Amino acid sequence: MPSTAVGLIGKKIGMTHVFDESGNSVPVTVIQAGPCPVVQVKTEENDGYTAIQVGHESIAKHKVNKPENGHFKKAGVQPTRRLAEFRISSTDGFDVGSELTVAQFQAGDAINVQGRPIGKGFMGVTKRHHFARGAMSHGSKSHRLPGSIGAGTTPSRVYKGQKMAGRKPNRVSTVKNLQVVSVDTERNLILVKGATPGSNGTVLRITPTGKVMK
Amino acid sequence: MSQQLLREITQPFMKSDLPEMTSGDTVAVHAKIVEGGKERIQIFEGVVLKVQGAGVAKTVTVRKVFQGVGVERTFLIHSPRVARFEVKRRGKVRRARIYYFRQRRGKSARIREIQQTKKA
Numbered sequence: 001m002p003s004t005a006v007g008l009i010g011k012k013i014g015m016t017h018v019f020d021e022s023g024n025s026v027p028v029t030v031i032q033a034g035p036c037p038v039v040q041v042k043t044e045e046n047d048g049y050t051a052i053q054v055g056h057e058s059i060a061k062h063k064v065n066k067p068e069n070g071h072f073k074k075a076g077v078q079p080t081r082r083l084a085e086f087r088i089s090s091t092d093g094f095d096v097g098s099e100l101t102v103a104q105f106q107a108g109d110a111i112n113v114q115g116r117p118i119g120k121g122f123m124g125v126t127k128r129h130h131f132a133r134g135a136m137s138h139g140s141k142s143h144r145l146p147g148s149i150g151a152g153t154t155p156s157r158v159y160k161g162q163k164m165a166g167r168k169p170n171r172v173s174t175v176k177n178l179q180v181v182s183v184d185t186e187r188n189l190i191l192v193k194g195a196t197p198g199s200n201g202t203v204l205r206i207t208p209t210g211k212v213m214k
Numbered sequence: 215m216s217q218q219l220l221r222e223i224t225q226p227f228m229k230s231d232l233p234e235m236t237s238g239d240t241v242a243v244h245a246k247i248v249e250g251g252k253e254r255i256q257i258f259e260g261v262v263l264k265v266q267g268a269g270v271a272k273t274v275t276v277r278k279v280f281q282g283v284g285v286e287r288t289f290l291i292h293s294p295r296v297a298r299f300e301v302k303r304r305g306k307v308r309r310a311r312i313y314y315f316r317q318r319r320g321k322s323a324r325i326r327e328i329q330q331t332k333k334a
Contacts, residue, residue, distance in 0.1 A: 013216045017271060019227050023246070023295040030223060189223070200216060 006086040007207035008033040008100060009056035010190070012115070014200045018181065018191065028181050028191040031113075033206055035099040035188060036084075037077040041091050051087045052094050055080030056203070084205060102183050102190050109180040110211040111190075115197035115204040120168045129163040173197045179213045224270035228292045235274055235291075237262050237312045238305030238325050243276060243289055244297040255297055258287055261325065264311040274299075277315065279323075284316060304328040 010033030017027045040053035058078040061069060072079045076097045088094075105111065125131040125146040134142035146165065150158050174197075181191040196204055235241055242259040260278030263286065267273050270292050277286045289296050305325035315323065 014220050016220045016224050016269070018224065019292075019294055023293060025290055025293065030220060032219070184223075187219070187222075189219070191223070 005104070005208045005210065006052045006054070006088055006094065006100060007111075007205060008036050008102065008104075009054065009082065009084050010034065010204050010206055011057075012196055012198055012200055012202045012204055013189070015195065020181075026181055026193055027195075028193055029196045031190045031192060031196065031204055031206065032188055033102050033190050033204075035101045037075070037080070038094055038096050038098050038100065039072065039075045039077060039080070039083060041094055041096055042085070043091060049087065050089065050091050051085045052091065053083055053085050054100060055083055057081040082203065086207070101185065102188050103185050105180050105183050105190055105208065107180055107182050108212050110177045110209045110213050111180060111192065112174055112176045112207045112209055113178055113192065113196045113204050114172050114174045114207070115202045116170065117168075117173050117197040118199050119170060122165065122167050124165045125163060128165060128168070131163070177209060177211065177213070221269065227270050231298075232291055233299055233301045235262055235265060235299065235301060237264055237310055238307035239301055240303035240305065240325075241274070241276060242300040242302055243274075243287075244300070245289065246295045246297055259302065260285075261305065261312075261315060263313065263315060304330075 010031040013030040013032050015027065015029050017025050020026050034056070036054035036056055038052055039055050042049060042051040042053065044050055055072075055077060057080055059081050061079055064072070064079040069079060120127070124144050126133050126144045131146060133144050134140050134147075136143055146163075149162050149164070175194070178196070179193040181193050183190055190206070196202075198204070239262045240259065241262055242257050244255050244257055246253055247256045258276060258278065260276040263275045263277050265272065265274050272291050273288050274291055275286055275288045277284060279285070291299065304327060306328045307325060315325075
């Protein structure tokens with residue numbers, strides 16, 4: 001879904017808490033986002049879709065390969081560690097070489113945050129799906145077992161989607177409608193209420209929702 | 215680096231005028247209470263059971279016995295809802311967390327005071 005606003009790429013710094021005006025303790029995740037230079041503007045005519053390509057984390061020229069260097073040179077920006085695209089309905093007002101910063105966000109905005117969560121490996125049903133465990137004693141051998149996975153002759157198969165043990169997929173997860181608590185334009189920080197995916201240092205993709213929370 | 219940033223962010227929320235408190239101390243907590251749109255200060259005096267956490271998340275757990283019922287409250291010491299802490303008495307205990315104090319009643323629920331030696 002193309003949106004009207006371009007987001008940012010950031011890094012999770014960690015969690016702490018701050019106090020709001022009425023003295024409540026607010027749990028926050030600190031995200032260092034941007035400044036993200038616009039590396040390429042993708043247009044309908046050229047690329048078949050409209051998007052803004054941004055870079056994140058400037059690095060030395062010799063750390064990127066030749067073709068990539070040419071890509072950055074064309075845009076006239078310092079090479080970056082990673083590139084990301086944001087689909088957008090109109091590319092008006094976005095110039096190659098300009099920088100996107102956290103200044104576009106304000107306290108109270110609702111944002112979506114995407115990132116790879118902490119991997120937990122192969123998990124049993126107790127941990128993976130929060131099944132209740134059986135008795136640990138009194139002769140019980142059903143400690144952390146899944147129990148029945150369905151009826152017998154009818155339907156004589158296991159239904160799709162049956163919750164079982166397995167690996168936690170290495171998949172991007174999105175947390176929607178997180179509230180921006182405050183923005184520090186000087187240090188390129190966004191304080192977001194609540195938790196975001198991943199451990200500290202995880203690369204996060206922040207997109208504005210255009211909504212304002214209270 | 216990142217921990218440094220977190221410290222910098224929470225710095226403005228931290229109080230600099232807090233007295234040192236450890237388990238065994240008797241403190242009076244001046245807590246702000248909003249009642250019917252009005253704010254007033256309620257004093258909660260008791261023995262510090264433990265001091266937990268660091269930075270802006272530091273808390274103290276204070277216990278008192280009120281009408282024969284033990285009451286424990288945990289305060290975020292940097293919270294704006296706590297006006298101030300008053301250390302009434304420095305107690306001598308050998309533990310950082312004096313949970314055993316909950317089981318004590320009457321005479322055994324006493325903590326020796328640390329005698330301040332005055333500099334000559």
